[in-house]
Structures are given as C-alpha cells and as structure tokens.
Amino acid sequence: MSILSDFSRNLTVTLLLFGIFHFSKTDFLKTTSTTIKPPVRAPGLSLPLPNSHPPKCTREVPAIFSQYEKDVPIVGNSTTNSFLNVIEVCCRGFKRYEYDWSMCVPDCGNMCLQNGFCIDGGKCMCFDEFVHNYRNICVPTCPLGCPHGQCYLNGTCVCNEGFILDPSKKFCQPECDPICGHNEICIEPNKCICADGYAKSIRPDSTMGCQPVCIPDCGFGHCIAPNECKCFDRYEKRMNGTACESPCYMRCEHGFCVNQTTCICQNGYKYDYNTTSCLPDCDDNCENGICISPGVCRCFNGYEHNGIKCSAICENTNCGYYGKCIAPDICGCNIIEGRFKSYQRCEEGFCNAKGRCRCKEGRTRFINQCVSTDKVTTYASMNPYKMNEALINEFNLLIGQHFMFRNEQPNYFYG
Known part of the structure; x- marks a missing residue:
C-alpha cells in the first residue's frame, strides 16, 4: 500500500494546489488546533493507477444505434447477427475515464463521493488524514478535523453529546439506545435506519425489519443480499444480469424471459425481432431519427428537433x-x-x-x-x-x- 499511499499524498497536494477542492462556510469543522478547511471535491474521483491496465470486454449492441444518415442503414459486424455491432466496453467494476475514453478506471458507483478515490475492486481509498466512518464515507481525523466533535492539541477528539468515539478512536459516531437491529445503522443519536441496500416493508404491520433490496426484482428467485438473487430450480441468471429468468433463445435485453419463447419488455421498450431484444420506444415521434432511450430521439444528420419530432433542415x-x-x-x-x-x-x-x-x-x-x-x-x-x-x-x-x-x-x- 506504500505506492498507493504516496500516490494519495501527492494527489491531495496537487488537488489543493490547483484548487480542485472547493469549500463553503459549512465546510469548516469545529476544532481548537487548526484552521485548515477539510477539502470537499467533485463527486466520483477515479483515476488511472500506476502500472494498472484493466482489461477490456466486448458487448453486442443494436447496430441501428450507429446509424446517423436516414437512408444509410448500418450492417452490424457481429458474426452471429448482422443487426448487432460488437463494441469494446469496460468490464464490470470499471468505467470510461472522463478525460481519456480509451482508458478504463475503477467504478465505485455512489461510493467514494468525497475525500478519497476509487481503486480496483470498486473499493474507496480515503486520502491521508481521512478514514471511513459509520456511513462508509471518508471523513477527516484530527488534527485536520473531527465531525461531531472537537480536536485538541494532543491530536485527540472529544465527541459532542450523543456521539462516542469508534473503536479506532479516529471519528465520532452516533449512539443509539437501544442498539439498532439487524441490517440497521445508527445515523443520529437514538435514530436507526436500514443500512444501504436494505429497506423495511411498506406494510405498517410488518415485523420483518430491514430486508435486502434487489433492483431489478429477482423474478423467479428471492433476494438474499443487496442486488444478489438466488434462483429457484430450473431458472437462471442471464449473462451480466441479476434477475432469475426462464431459459430462452432470445437476447431479451431490457426485458424478462417468462418462458422459452416469450420476452416481456420493460416499460418504455418494445420487442425487436431483428435483434431479439427490447429496444427503446419513442412511439411515432422518431421517423427521422433513432430512438436511443425511452422517449429520447436522436435526429439523423440534416434534421433537428422540432418539439418532440425531428424536422429536416x-x-x-x-x-x-x-x-x-x-x-x-x-x-x-x-x-x-x-x-x-x-x-x-x-x-x-x-x-x-x-x-x-x-x-x-x-x-x-x-x-x-x-x-x-x-x-x-x-x-x-x-x-x-x-x-x-x-x-x-x-x-x-x-x-x-x-x-x-x-x-x-x-x-x-x-x-
């Protein structure tokens, strides 16, 4: 971790020098030993790491998405279906680098939104002088700061009322009495909520507590952990999918296979026999363009948006x-x-x-x-x-x- 630590330290100094961190009045945390303002940066910092070369994956997408001329249909390069194009994408757990689309960088999703950067495996590494708190957010430690507490000259933090030091004595966390239940976390003094990826039943009389949530729904299976499904017998997960479906010969992307020959499309999509998938639906408002997402039409070259339709120029x-x-x-x-x-x-x-x-x-x-x-x-x-x-x-x-x-x-x- 020494290389990553040096990289983190140099990155922090660079960001501070170039003003990439930004502050507001609310960014000042109460302290008696320093006036340094804890940095808060733009969400989702993910950079190419030294000597890291993530592999690329391939994916088949409808060739029609590559059509920009109205009278020039695109023939796909797929060897299995001429209506599909094989394109290069970042593998799961990675995303395109914002400043160089030829590179892939780790993807932490909604994690690592401030004071850290994403590393391989979708893990968030906090900057020096920052640690993960009870919400898995990178927060400053003394002498830089101590949220919900005060730093002293000896480098220790004394927590405010209703908060206690965590076992590592690095940050203050709220105290709940009684303690929170299974799959719950304490977010404020004496206030518990479901942990990320869990939710309570909408039924007021339910006593099941916080249960895992899977999006999309598991289908022919049950949710055993956040976005993790266990399929019933004779059902399976499709490639790169999480829901449990019936085996079927169709691609049925953006849809759900209910049996071997039936694909039910999601709202906003309609079945396409050429690709055996569900493509975005724009009703009849995309005659002079390509529907690239539900209700969103990309006009062909030589056409422009005129309300919801594309008109010639x-x-x-x-x-x-x-x-x-x-x-x-x-x-x-x-x-x-x-x-x-x-x-x-x-x-x-x-x-x-x-x-x-x-x-x-x-x-x-x-x-x-x-x-x-x-x-x-x-x-x-x-x-x-x-x-x-x-x-x-x-x-x-x-x-x-x-x-x-x-x-x-x-x-x-x-x-």
Missing part, C-alpha cells in the same frame, strides 16, 4: 412561402390529395404559388429534381439506381397511392 435551399422542407436541402411542393397526403419532391428548385416545382435558370426538371440541361442525357446512365428509385417514388406519389400493394403502406414524404 434546408440551410442551402429556400423553399419559399409555398414549399416545405421535407428532407435535408430538399423542398416539397403542393400536398397531393389521396389516400395519403404527400409533398412532391423539388430538389434544387422552388415552389410557386400553384404548388408546382420550378427550377432555377440553367436547370430543368427531371423526374423529381432540377438538373443542369447538359446533364439530363447522362444522368440515367451515371445514376441508374437513383433514377429508378426516383421513378418509383414519383409513381407512388402521383398514381400508386390510390392502390395498396401487398397490404403495405407506400413510402411517402408526409406533410
């Missing part, structure tokens, strides 16, 4: 009073009445008062866009797939919308 094209921006830098003219209301594409042009697409000088209309007159004859041979797609869209827009093919809804631009 026409920065280099002025659609005018009679037109509407229906795709990035593409205007649409005149709502076509029919089974579906749609706009006729007017790429590289503008809409007149009659709702018709007019091209700028030197260009002529060709199918659904305005092109230079000298390129009309070569356009078909140079862009056969694009031309065929344009012809199909125009046919669907003007004629095909009056028919239904294979009971499928035509792909139009909606107004």
Whole structure:
C-alpha cells in the first residue's frame, strides 16, 4: 500500500494546489488546533493507477444505434447477427475515464463521493488524514478535523453529546439506545435506519425489519443480499444480469424471459425481432431519427428537433412561402390529395404559388429534381439506381397511392 499511499499524498497536494477542492462556510469543522478547511471535491474521483491496465470486454449492441444518415442503414459486424455491432466496453467494476475514453478506471458507483478515490475492486481509498466512518464515507481525523466533535492539541477528539468515539478512536459516531437491529445503522443519536441496500416493508404491520433490496426484482428467485438473487430450480441468471429468468433463445435485453419463447419488455421498450431484444420506444415521434432511450430521439444528420419530432433542415435551399422542407436541402411542393397526403419532391428548385416545382435558370426538371440541361442525357446512365428509385417514388406519389400493394403502406414524404 506504500505506492498507493504516496500516490494519495501527492494527489491531495496537487488537488489543493490547483484548487480542485472547493469549500463553503459549512465546510469548516469545529476544532481548537487548526484552521485548515477539510477539502470537499467533485463527486466520483477515479483515476488511472500506476502500472494498472484493466482489461477490456466486448458487448453486442443494436447496430441501428450507429446509424446517423436516414437512408444509410448500418450492417452490424457481429458474426452471429448482422443487426448487432460488437463494441469494446469496460468490464464490470470499471468505467470510461472522463478525460481519456480509451482508458478504463475503477467504478465505485455512489461510493467514494468525497475525500478519497476509487481503486480496483470498486473499493474507496480515503486520502491521508481521512478514514471511513459509520456511513462508509471518508471523513477527516484530527488534527485536520473531527465531525461531531472537537480536536485538541494532543491530536485527540472529544465527541459532542450523543456521539462516542469508534473503536479506532479516529471519528465520532452516533449512539443509539437501544442498539439498532439487524441490517440497521445508527445515523443520529437514538435514530436507526436500514443500512444501504436494505429497506423495511411498506406494510405498517410488518415485523420483518430491514430486508435486502434487489433492483431489478429477482423474478423467479428471492433476494438474499443487496442486488444478489438466488434462483429457484430450473431458472437462471442471464449473462451480466441479476434477475432469475426462464431459459430462452432470445437476447431479451431490457426485458424478462417468462418462458422459452416469450420476452416481456420493460416499460418504455418494445420487442425487436431483428435483434431479439427490447429496444427503446419513442412511439411515432422518431421517423427521422433513432430512438436511443425511452422517449429520447436522436435526429439523423440534416434534421433537428422540432418539439418532440425531428424536422429536416434546408440551410442551402429556400423553399419559399409555398414549399416545405421535407428532407435535408430538399423542398416539397403542393400536398397531393389521396389516400395519403404527400409533398412532391423539388430538389434544387422552388415552389410557386400553384404548388408546382420550378427550377432555377440553367436547370430543368427531371423526374423529381432540377438538373443542369447538359446533364439530363447522362444522368440515367451515371445514376441508374437513383433514377429508378426516383421513378418509383414519383409513381407512388402521383398514381400508386390510390392502390395498396401487398397490404403495405407506400413510402411517402408526409406533410
């Protein structure tokens, strides 16, 4: 621990010199031997340790999350499912380093929020002159400070009324009479609460005391310790999961396998047959983007948020009073009445008062866009797939919308 101790001491001095610790009037702790203010830093200090190189893990995620262009679907790199991408992530117990995402650092979760830093194994190491108190929080010791007590010149601490020194005589802890029950801690004089990871039943007549809490629920099992489930017979935990589920062939991420063929999705998610998982659900408000979390839509490039939906941006094209921006830098003219209301594409042009697409000088209309007159004859041979797609869209827009093919809804631009 000598290397870590030296690292801690040097880190403390560095943070003090650069003002990373910050204070307020409430940070002064009562003492008779020092006026040093106990440092309080931003939550969650976790740094790469000397000669520490945590391993990386891999994870499969929906490839659609990597799609940023509307008409350019992503093919995943997974060897088992082309709708999945294999990405590199930090292994359990580690997280990305805030200042260098190529590195992983220990993750202590909600622990180690002040006066210490996280080390391998998710353990919090307090800075020099700090120790873990009864709430597992790093607090100062004399002569730096003594919460709920007073430091004296000989380096000892005398606790305030209602508090007593812990067995190590390093800090003051509250005294409860009678003593707290099983899985309880004393947080104030004569006040007990459930320890972290435990809770009492919401039933007022319950006599079970503080019981472990598992989030999410254990499912087909019971909670034996905080976030630790023991499964019933014939049920199992999925990879990197804590709940007990029925064995099933589906990935069912963000869901729960109730039997071999049924995946029940969590609230805010819906089942996706391509990935056999539950993907975030944004209802019908993410047509021009990707739903990355429940109710949160990330717009494609060329689109921006307009309320809860994503609308196209026409920065280099002025659609005018009679037109509407229906795709990035593409205007649409005149709502076509029919089974579906749609706009006729007017790429590289503008809409007149009659709702018709007019091209700028030197260009002529060709199918659904305005092109230079000298390129009309070569356009078909140079862009056969694009031309065929344009012809199909125009046919669907003007004629095909009056028919239904294979009971499928035509792909139009909606107004």
